[in-house]
Amino acid sequence: MADQKLGFIGEKLQNLNKDGIDRRGFLECMAWVGTGLVWTVSGGIPVSRAFAAGKDHTVMKGGELSFVQISDSHMGFNKPANPDVAATLQAAVDKINGLATAPEFMLHTGDISHLSKPEQFDNVDQILKGAKAKDAFFVPGEHDVLDDDGKSYRERYAKNSQGDGWYSFDKKGVHFIALVNVMNLKAGGLGTLGGEQLEWVKKDVKHLKSSTPIVVFAHIPLWSVYPEWGWGTQDSEQALSYLKKFGSVTVLNGHIHQIMQKVEGNVTFHSAMSTAFPQPAPGKADSPGPMKVPAEQLKSVLGISDVNYMQGQHSLAVVDSTLG
Amino acid sequence: MKTKARWTVVALPMIAVLLLAGSARLRAADQPAGAEVKIDNFSFGPQTITVPVGATVTWTNRDDIPHTVVSTDGVFKSKVRDTDEKFSYTFTKAGTYSYFCSIHPKMTGKVVVQ
Numbered sequence: 343m344a345d346q347k348l349g350f351i352g353e354k355l356q357n358l359n360k361d362g363i364d365r366r367g368f369l370e371c372m373a374w375v376g377t378g379l380v381w382t383v384s385g386g387i388p389v390s391r392a393f394a395a396g397k398d399h400t401v402m403k404g405g406e407l408s409f410v411q412i413s414d415s416h417m418g419f420n421k422p423a424n425p426d427v428a429a430t431l432q433a434a435v436d437k438i439n440g441l442a443t444a445p446e447f448m449l450h451t452g453d454i455s456h457l458s459k460p461e462q463f464d465n466v467d468q469i470l471k472g473a474k475a476k477d478a479f480f481v482p483g484e485h486d487v488l489d490d491d492g493k494s495y496r497e498r499y500a501k502n503s504q505g506d507g508w509y510s511f512d513k514k515g516v517h518f519i520a521l522v523n524v525m526n527l528k529a530g531g532l533g534t535l536g537g538e539q540l541e542w543v544k545k546d547v548k549h550l551k552s553s554t555p556i557v558v559f560a561h562i563p564l565w566s567v568y569p570e571w572g573w574g575t576q577d578s579e580q581a582l583s584y585l586k587k588f589g590s591v592t593v594l595n596g597h598i599h600q601i602m603q604k605v606e607g608n609v610t611f612h613s614a615m616s617t618a619f620p621q622p623a624p625g626k627a628d629s630p631g632p633m634k635v636p637a638e639q640l641k642s643v644l645g646i647s648d649v650n651y652m653q654g655q656h657s658l659a660v661v662d663s664t665l666g
Numbered sequence: 667m668k669t670k671a672r673w674t675v676v677a678l679p680m681i682a683v684l685l686l687a688g689s690a691r692l693r694a695a696d697q698p699a700g701a702e703v704k705i706d707n708f709s710f711g712p713q714t715i716t717v718p719v720g721a722t723v724t725w726t727n728r729d730d731i732p733h734t735v736v737s738t739d740g741v742f743k744s745k746v747r748d749t750d751e752k753f754s755y756t757f758t759k760a761g762t763y764s765y766f767c768s769i770h771p772k773m774t775g776k777v778v779v780q
Contacts, residue, residue, distance in 0.1 A: 421730040421749070457732060457746055484769045485732070488746040529738045529766035529774050571708075572772045629708035631731050 407514045410438050410445040410475060411559070411647040411660075413596030414616030416485065417466045418456035423619040423632035424640060427456075428465060433665045434617040434646050435473045441648055445475045446513065449649075451596035451614060452524070452561030453483030454499070458490065463498055482507060483561040483597060484524040492525060508539050510546050516651055516658075517550055519543065521560035523575045533562030533575035533597075540577065544584045552587040555651060555658065559594040565604055565611045568624035573598050582609060590657045594647070598630070601645075601662050612660050615645035641666025700724060703775065705733050705747070705767075710775035717779055722756040733767045743768075 415431045424430060438445060448470065455462035463486075470478055480499040487495055492506055500507035506522040521543070523533035535543075547556070558564065564578035585591050591609040599616035600623065619632040620643040627633070635643055645664040652659070701717045703710050706728040717723060725735050727747045735744040735753050741763060744753035757763065757779040767773040 423730070457748060488732075488734075488769070527768055527771040529764065529771055531771045570772070572770060631708060631729065 406653040407516055407651040408441075408443045408445045409447050409449060409513075409649050410441070411449045411451060411594050411612075411614050411649060412438075412617055413451040413614040414453040414483065414599055414618055415450070415466055416453050416456040416616070416618035418459060418462040419618055419632070421632060423634050427618040428469065430641065430644055430665060431466065431469050431617045432472070433641060434644070435469060437646055437663065437665055439472075439474045443648075443650065445648065447477035447479060448473060448475045449518075449557075449559050449594060450478060450480045451483075451559055451594055452481050453485045453596060453616075453618075454480060454495075456485055458486055458488040458494065460494065463494070467498075479511070479518070479520060479559075481520050481560055482522060482524055484527070487524060492522075504542060505538050506536075508542060514651070515653070516555045516557060517547070519546065519556065519558045521558060521564075521581070523560050523562045523564070523578075531576060532569060532572055533560075533564075533578075535560075535575060535577050535581055540580050540584075543581050547584055547588075550588075553589060555590040555592070556585055556588050557592045557594065557649075557658065558585070561595065562597045563595040563602070563611070563613055564593050565606075567598060567602055567613070568630075571624065571630040573624065573630070585609070592649075592658045592660070594649070594660075599633075600643075603660075610657070610660075612647065614647045615643065615662065615664070617644050617646070617665070620644065702726065704728055705735075708767075708770055708773055710767075710773060713774070714776040714778065717757060717777065719760050719779055720756065720758060721779070722754050723777055724752055724754040726750070726752045732769065733773065734769055735765055736768045738764045738766060 412434055416427055417431070419427050438448070454466050482492055482495045482499070486492070496503060496507045500509060503509040506525045508520055508522050510517065510519045512518070521535060521539065523535050526534055526536060528534070560575070562575050563573055564575050564581065567573040589608055593609060593611045595611070595613045596616070598613050599619065599621035600613065601615055602613045604611040620635065621630050622633050642664050645662055648661045648663065650659045701715055701721055701723045703712065703715055703723060703725045705725055708729065710725070715723065725744070725747070727733055727749055730749055732746045732748045734746055735742070737743065742755045742765070746769070747753055757777060760779050763777040763779065765775050765777070
């Protein structure tokens with residue numbers, strides 16, 4: 343079965359190499375994501391390696407850095423789209439604990455809580471304590487900074503941050519940049535990074551070698567997914583311009599509660615599923631609110647993203663998987 | 667004597683109630699009527715509302731997601747309103763008041779006070 347898949351993919355890759363990257367070809371490839379294929383992006387061309395179902399993930403052996411992205415847990419939400427978001431977050435933790443390569447840490451790309459209430463943050467912290475991953479890093483969603491301009495969010499999740507809660511850190515030679523684009527939103531506008539944060543990004547990466555893999559994570563997508571619904575960041579272009587020198591930039595976002603991917607030169611953009619409820623595809627509904635699916639299908643539209651960096655590859659492999 | 671007393675016991679309170687009701691109606695007539703804005707499907711309905719000076723506008727969130735009501739000029743700002751929660755503001759000065767939801771900034775509305 344795996345051999346058949348490889349043959350099919352080999353053919354597709356041949357076509358891609360002939361055509362270069364075209365959207366349809368890339369989307370066809372992306373349809374395989376979540377079915378047990380690892381895609382890495384090397385030099386702008388997606389390269390796949392099939393890995394066998396089950397425990398023998400030979401591709402992952404020798405993997406240098408493994409972490410997991412979760413997003414949009416919306417603790418406190420209790421409407422029909424998902425009356426028990428704590429249970430689905432627990433299912434996400436169970437999924438994380440079942441990964442063949444235990445992730446070193448988790449990245450939560452925001453909307454941790456639904457209403458910024460202390461008991462909601464507490465509840466998430468409690469559930470995440472059960473994950474094998476030792477550490478967790480967060481960025482806020484707009485639901486995490488309600489009524490107090492993000493003060494309680496920062497006290498809990500961004501103690502050593504600057505400004506509205508941005509910070510950076512390094513893991514095994516990969517440089518992680520945590521950005522906040524959900525503060526000071528203007529009427530009719532999109533996500534915003536702001537001048538102070540942009541200046542900080544510029545300084546933060548100034549002395550890094552261009553061979554350093556970069557991972558940027560922020561809540562609202564840093565590319566224009568669907569501006570009509572506010573799914574974009576008005577000044578993200580400027581932030582990305584400071585990262586032009588780097589050979590590998592991976593952008594991880596949340597907010598839209600569905601997987602979307604885009605490759606632009608050396609930058610791979612990826613948005614994750616929510617662990618709470620799905621939202622409609624761009625323009626497929628009147629508004630981007632919670633989307634109801636039959637109860638037995640809920641877990642199939644929620645999920646996590648497993649991210650692996652293999653030294654020498656200089657690019658990161660992102661594998662999305664659903665909760666059920 | 668007894669009958670006279672009973673009559674006043676019944677009649678006086680009735681008269682008092684009628685007088686109070688009458689004056690309450692008079693007070694209500696002096697006040698401009700309240701106006702309602704419904705928040706649903708990531709939008710304010712009606713998007714533009716026109717009210718007289720002194721009117722109170724009440725926003726009710728009927729959406730399944732929380733929203734806020736925030737004036738673009740800093741005139742009023744609600745706390746987060748979850749489903750079925752309300753926010754009211756009384757407009758004492760004429761003018762045009764643009765507002766939006768600070769959580770979902772694409773949601774905008776206007777109150778015209780004249």
